[in-house]
Amino acid sequence: MTLTTKASCRQRYRRVVRTAVLPLRGVSEVPELAPLLDAIAASKLLGVPRTWLLAQARARKIPHHRLGHYVRFSAEDLRVWLAENRIAPREPWGSSGLEHALTRRSMGR
Numbered sequence: 001m002t003l004t005t006k007a008s009c010r011q012r013y014r015r016v017v018r019t020a021v022l023p024l025r026g027v028s029e030v031p032e033l034a035p036l037l038d039a040i041a042a043s044k045l046l047g048v049p050r051t052w053l054l055a056q057a058r059a060r061k062i063p064h065h066r067l068g069h070y071v072r073f074s075a076e077d078l079r080v081w082l083a084e085n086r087i088a089p090r091e092p093w094g095s096s097g098l099e100h101a102l103t104r105r106s107m108g109r
Helices: 003-024 039-046 050-058 075-084 095-106
Strands: 065-067 070-072
Touching: 039 050, 039 075
Parallel strands: none
Antiparallel strands: 065 070
């Protein structure tokens, strides 16, 4: 079988499933899933070593999916996780910081 034949068989199969099988099961549409990343691709995305990423997944500190012994990561989950774990910069020595320092000094601390 050539590649074009395999591809056309696959397309026909998907069309039959969409039009005949899924409506019988009460499913109107199948949502498209975003591809999951393996540890190498996810570590490149985050800019961290693969071993660190897998250790964080083992410790359940980073969102991941276990598919048997495979560990996969969702790019969207990682984006949300990064936003939730962002550390904001300290407040610069502005009016509140300077006032706090002067108050402490005047109180003899």
